[in-house]
Amino acid sequence: MTANPSFRRTPFEILADLGIRDPADIDIEAIAEDCGATIRYRPLSGCAARIMGYKERAIITIDEASPRPRQRFSAGHELGHWMRDRGQVSFQCRSQSFVREWSAENPETRANRFASDLLLPAKMFRAQAQKKPVTLDTVRELGRLFCTSLTATAIRLVEYGDLPAVLVCNSPEKREWFIVNGEVRGKLFLEGRPGSGSVANALLRGELKNAQPAEVRSDAWFDHRNAHSHWIHEDSIPLSDGSVLSLLWWKDETQLVDVDNELEERAAWRSDFRKEE
Ligand SMILES: [Zn+2]
The missing domain is CATH 1.10.10 (Arc Repressor Mutant, subunit A)
Incomplete structure (x- = not known):
């Protein structure tokens, strides 16, 4: 080569x-x-x-x-x-x-x-981000270390962090983009827009000016049959262009364990079905 x-x-x-x-x-x-x-x-x-x-x-x-x-x-x-x-x-x-x-x-x-x-090179970043809570405070701390912006650092934390998380950017008109961590990919899927009950929804509607991190029901963000009975950590912040950046973290991973079990059951059922054919 x-x-x-x-x-x-x-x-x-x-x-x-x-x-x-x-x-x-x-x-x-x-x-x-x-x-x-x-x-x-x-x-x-x-x-x-x-x-x-x-x-x-x-x-x-x-x-x-x-x-x-x-x-x-x-x-x-x-x-x-x-x-x-x-x-x-x-x-x-x-x-x-x-x-x-x-x-x-x-x-x-x-x-x-x-x-x-x-x-924000992968190896250096991973070494610093390991086991840190997936919050905007952590993003700010890493941003100071690498001298990088909030958005760029948050993207890295979700991509390279070892904890399950999703980063979403919503403008008043639509969902602009999102990044899903490997622990969540293929398991849970975002709703088109943040639902009522999410901090982002209140920010986009102008009902909140200064957001605080909050525990919110997972169904405010994700489309899954048991989402209403699980909680996720939401850290949302308004950006200067009018959009809202939201960092979602499964501090309590019960929902992901449930989805894993469900996927395993479904795979087992499929393989039984094939054997019977
Ligand atoms: Zn360019």
Whole structure:
């Protein structure tokens, strides 16, 4: 197998080449320079970040008014565009792209993945997130450590955390995207919208301004026959664009154990049925 050409390096390869093992050493400016891109900070209107590349060099411009975690993520995102399409790249990325592009498979999602893998590398993140409660307080603590935004860090905690959780983003109009942890995938399915009884519902309807973490009935979020008799931990927060980010955690895993048993029973029934045929 031939090695990845230098301009196609993955975030994992870039960090390994630079010998970076600690979150505090993820210096985005130095990493970008190593990849042939210079980051500069300017006032920008109409977009949060942009990149202009030609041959082996690129200039990444980041909105100087953005908070530092967002600047870092925007820079990682633009670097993601550059590492895929070096030689001919020009992108202008709106701040919306950084929070809403997580589910679809397109250049913006790929650039977000690149930024996440670079700024919140799996191994370093797992080591820090292990056994921590799946709450926004934990997300804030990890965000401070990695200097990353609330949304980007929450996505990582659900993807790489060892506890069952789901992260959902709802705008007033629709569910924008969601991330399901491996412990929950294929077992429970989200309702289209957060139901009454959820904190997110009250936030979206303007009935609540400052949300607190709460234990809510699972049927406010999930479509399952026994969902009304189980409770999940909901930590919801309004975002600056009017959407609501909700971190759902099975602090009490009884519901998941029930679903596991049900799936096992169904599989056993199916295999008995086949034997009888
Ligand atoms: Zn982009």
